[in-house]
Amino acid sequence: MLWFSKKNEKQRMERLSLFFFLISLLAFADGASIGVNYGRIANNLPSAVKVVKLLKSQGLERVKVYDTDPAVLKALSGTGIKVTVDLPNELLSSAARHQSFANSWVQRNVVAYHPSTQIEAIAVGNEVFVDTHNTTKFLVPAMKNIHAALVKNNLDSAIKISSPIALSALRNSYPASAGSFRSELVEPVFKPMLDFLRETGSFLMVNAYPFFAYESNSDVISLDYALFRENPGVVDAGNGLRYFNLFDAQIDAVFAAMSALKYDNIKLVVTETGWPSKGDENEIGASTENAAAYNGNLVRRILTGGGTPLRPKEDLTVYLFALFNENQKNGPTSERNYGLFYPDEKKVYDIPFTVEGLKDYHDDRSPATGGRQVSAPVEGGSPGGSVSKSLTGNTWCVANLQVGKEKLQAALDYACGEGGADCRSIQPGSTCYDPNTVEAHASFAFNSYYQKNGRQMGSCYFGGTAYVVTQPPSAYSIPFPLIYFLLLPTLGFNFGAR
Known part of the structure; x- marks a missing residue:
């Protein structure tokens, strides 16, 4: 001994x-990066100037916003922070139908601030496929018109165009190797959109939330698997790869869906992911402890772990959701409790955002108690390989x-x-x-x-x-x-x- x-x-x-x-x-x-979503559906947030100081103090060098608010873009000027702005869903119709509208929007919201404000991408819409206003048909035409406006201003090389999709855009997401897009979206939307991304050298934006999969399937998904904690992993019988966390499996399901359509050379950026620190009684897994574990271990996974099992050499850029708790968001309690910070700028829980911060970071919790074998589907579908909640x-x-x-x-x-x-x-x-x-x-x-x-x-x-x-x-x-x-x-x- x-x-x-x-x-x-x-x-x-x-x-x-x-x-x-x-x-x-x-x-x-190699290029891995952590950013943060700066949502502002709240009436008690600090000024944009204070927010920028907070971002700088935490070493966060990328931020994504959901509009083009002048106060925010001005506050970010000269900071070196890379910015992704958003063309809201309600403007997709106008941007798609009128090139003049797209030109004016780019001139007013991008050209007016760039390059002092380092806008690096434009998210055209957000989760358009689940938008109740039926804006899907306008998505790709709007992307093309916004890109044409960038070309007109010689900004198409510096600023990329994409659109965040939710995992609900997938028909199958489990196992990862069986990932596929919803059939009704393939021809009218995904093929032309992926063609556009490939032609312009852009990337697919994806919003991925292991929390939702765990919340709905906590009886079959190991919490350790969802929180990046040590576990034996799940073998995907379709590709022979072993997955040690739900996040990787979800992302590889999207890669597999693109590969099924012969789009193997398009990169991916995770534009939203997070875990709520509080939820309603029926929101299983929503807690400060789990939120800290998910986001802290995710940062470590991204900054030290390379790519996914399916694309191991492609480092990921990931945007955490969200910077603040937003007290005016509708929906369940969790919707108002994804924040990394309270409005007074105090941390909801202490996690690092940089490589240097990882030096002192430890998720000291042991794997969740219980030793039974449980299956770990990515999101719906029939359970496959097994993952233990404790190592014995x-x-x-x-x-x-x-x-x-x-x-x-x-x-x-x-x-x-x-x-x-x-x-x-x-x-x-x-x-x-x-x-x-x-x-x-x-x-x-x-x-x-x-x-x-x-x-x-x-x-x-x-x-x-x-x-x-x-x-x-x-x-x-x-x-x-x-x-x-x-x-x-x-x-x-x-x-x-x-």
Whole structure:
């Protein structure tokens, strides 16, 4: 049995935190980004000038607004904060029918502020497919006319056009590999819209809320799976990929829907996601604790974890919803409690928004209690693979092959160095040197570290380059004799402990 002093344990945890920070820097350099939605359906919010100071103080470098309010755009001038503005749904008809209207709108709401206010995108409408005013038919024509107005002002390279869709635009979203758009929207809307996005080098905007899926299916979806906490994951039988959180599965369902229509080269930006800190009695899962866990772990996932299982090399830009609690929003209690901040600018809960802030961030809660196996559908559909609400029995730590060799090598170097894993058996000429691949060596080192630390929560993460499995590693193509040494610690052997 491995023993070490509290002092050594503290030193190891400090080094581990530093390692996560360094890995985060590596991942962040690839283009991952966190922004925030600045909604203003409230009568008690601070001035736009104060809001901009708040954004700067929190290190938030991207903001999305739901209109083009002059006070807000002026306050953002000269700050370096990148801005996404919105053409409201009620203006889609005019923008679609009249190029002159689109030209005037762009001149008045974009050209007048850019480039001092760094407008980088225009959201044409918002969740148009669920709008009760039947504006869907105007969407793509409006997007094209707004783009033509940008071209007229030589801004089409600097500012991209898109339109946020809700996941309700999907016919199927579970499993992720079966993702598909609603058939009645494919020909009239999605194909022309995706053609437009591809031709203009833009991206699809998606609003994704794992909270809604969990709230409606809490009997079959693990809370740990929804909150990015440690869990065995769910294998998608359609693509063979293992998902460790509901967010990734939802996003990959959208990627799969685009791929089904042969649009494989269009990027995606998550324009809204969040979790309410308060809700009505029937809004299962709405709590401050869960909101803090979801948003905090999401920030860590985005800034350190690369892309999704289906597109692992494509880092994501994600906008949290929302900056403030908005007291004049209609609907259930949750609608007024998505805010990260109260109107007095105090945090509803303490989470980081930057790579530097992640250095001191920990979601210290253990997985939710209960050990039964539960299925985890993305949103509706028949339950598929299973995910446990608590880890019991033997578990192993293996490399996440989707993150790429560069990140795996950095994590391997840490595990065998500062991390204190026993890596003698993967040195040249030693028993487990072959196969001589970074993937095989990383799995050996990660599992050594994980087993030595008692399979504790968080000891199989390595900045998103590793994950826990509940079947012997042979099921994950870990070769013999490496598999033998991976299994030894679970059988009661500790070799080379120090």
